[in-house]
Amino acid sequence: MKALCEFDMSELTELVKSLGQPPYRAKQLMKHIVAYDSYDEYTDIPKAFISRLKEEFYDRPLVEKTRVVASDGAVRYLFQAADGDLLESVFLPHSYGNSVCVSCQVGCAMGCVFCASGHYGLKRDLSAGEILAQVLYIARDTRTAGGVNKIVMMGSGSPLANYDNTIKFVRLVNSSDGINIGMRSISISTCGIPKRMEDLAEDGFTGTLSLSLHAATDEKRKQIMKIASHHSVQSLVQALRKFFDATGRRVVIEYILIGGFNDTAADVEELKKLLKGLCCHVNLIPLNPTENCDLKPPTKKQAYSFCDKLNAAGVSATVRRSMGSDAAGACGQLKNRTVEAKRRG
Ligand code: SAH
Numbered sequence: 446m447k448a449l450c451e452f453d454m455s456e457l458t459e460l461v462k463s464l465g466q467p468p469y470r471a472k473q474l475m476k477h478i479v480a481y482d483s484y485d486e487y488t489d490i491p492k493a494f495i496s497r498l499k500e501e502f503y504d505r506p507l508v509e510k511t512r513v514v515a516s517d518g519a520v521r522y523l524f525q526a527a528d529g530d531l532l533e534s535v536f537l538p539h540s541y542g543n544s545v546c547v548s549c550q551v552g553c554a555m556g557c558v559f560c561a562s563g564h565y566g567l568k569r570d571l572s573a574g575e576i577l578a579q580v581l582y583i584a585r586d587t588r589t590a591g592g593v594n595k596i597v598m599m600g601s602g603s604p605l606a607n608y609d610n611t612i613k614f615v616r617l618v619n620s621s622d623g624i625n626i627g628m629r630s631i632s633i634s635t636c637g638i639p640k641r642m643e644d645l646a647e648d649g650f651t652g653t654l655s656l657s658l659h660a661a662t663d664e665k666r667k668q669i670m671k672i673a674s675h676h677s678v679q680s681l682v683q684a685l686r687k688f689f690d691a692t693g694r695r696v697v698i699e700y701i702l703i704g705g706f707n708d709t710a711a712d713v714e715e716l717k718k719l720l721k722g723l724c725c726h727v728n729l730i731p732l733n734p735t736e737n738c739d740l741k742p743p744t745k746k747q748a749y750s751f752c753d754k755l756n757a758a759g760v761s762a763t764v765r766r767s768m769g770s771d772a773a774g775a776c777g778q779l780k781n782r783t784v785e786a787k788r789r790g
Pocket of ligand 1: 559560561598599600601602603604634635636637656657658699700701730731732733734735776777778
């Protein structure tokens with residue numbers, strides 16, 4: 446069974462027509478899909494039509510199971526999908542506007558050694574509606590705190606490995622008929638699939654494209670990311686260049702700092718060489734601890750010194766402020782809770 450939030454305006458128009466309703470119902474429904482979590486709140490729609498919709502469509506495809514609030518105000522939500530699968534999203538309040546970090550898959554196939562999301566592999570893709578439902582639910586829940594202004598596709602899963610649903614989600618969340626989040630306020634983070642990175646611009650994505658680079662040479666990258674055996678760092682930078690040429694949007698390089706592994710002066714030089722002439726900003730993320738990973742973060746001093754060296758070398762860089770870590774909601778800490786729950790019985 447599908448959820449109503451899977452539909453865009455033209456699909457909703459078709460749907461209401463096929464169910465013998467007047468065309469204005471589509472607009473009414475779209476407004477309610479954005480504003481409400483339950484059919485019970487659709488009070489200006491005839492009861493008989495609601496009953497008909499209930500037979501075929503969920504009002505929301507996810508329900509909240511629990512939430513954990515971190516000391517910095519970040520909130521990690523655990524949702525359950527209609528098939529019982531569990532997924533997580535994180536609300537990140539900022540003085541300049543609030544972000545939501547959404548998941549796009551249950552688990553992840555990429556198996557990066559530093560990230561908890563891929564530890565049990567991939568369970569399944571989320572549909573566009575299941576990704577959107579995370580935003581709609583959290584936007585409503587946080588209305589009094591200003592709601593949601595920005596989306597980062599940085600939760601569990603690899604957006605470009607679930608490409609069609611990612612693009613559909615971006616269109617739905619950006620639509621002026623729907624919740625209308627500006628394209629410039631949407632970020633997609635990828636471990637690097639060059640062909641798909643290029644497709645994004647062609648398919649109308651002009652938000653921020655972030656690449657999880659984490660090492661400037663193939664040799665080093667292969668030690669921590671499985672995907673590095675398939676795509677070279679050169680091919681990734683080439684894809685970023687094409688994205689920039691097509692969209693004019695500065696790209697982001699995400700670079701986890703792992704103490705003693707990728708934070709030396711030689712790494713600064715390699716990064717400088719690799720990123721030469723690319724319009725980018727480097728986000729340095731000191732490694733967050735996860736289970737089953739014995740890599741260490743650098744000290745704060747080392748992280749800032751690496752950042753200073755990059756800037757001195759002409760590479761724009763900042764150290765990302767980590768949020769939500771005491772709620773296990775920081776970068777790399779979201780897990781495949783479905784598999785975890787089964788293992789624990
Ligand atoms: N699946 C997406 C988003 C991942 S989360 C991707 O692959 O890009 C957002 C960022 O946090 C990514 O750059 C990711 O590599 C990074 N990250 C993953 N695990 C981390 C950890 N333990 N500490 C710090 N950053 C981490």
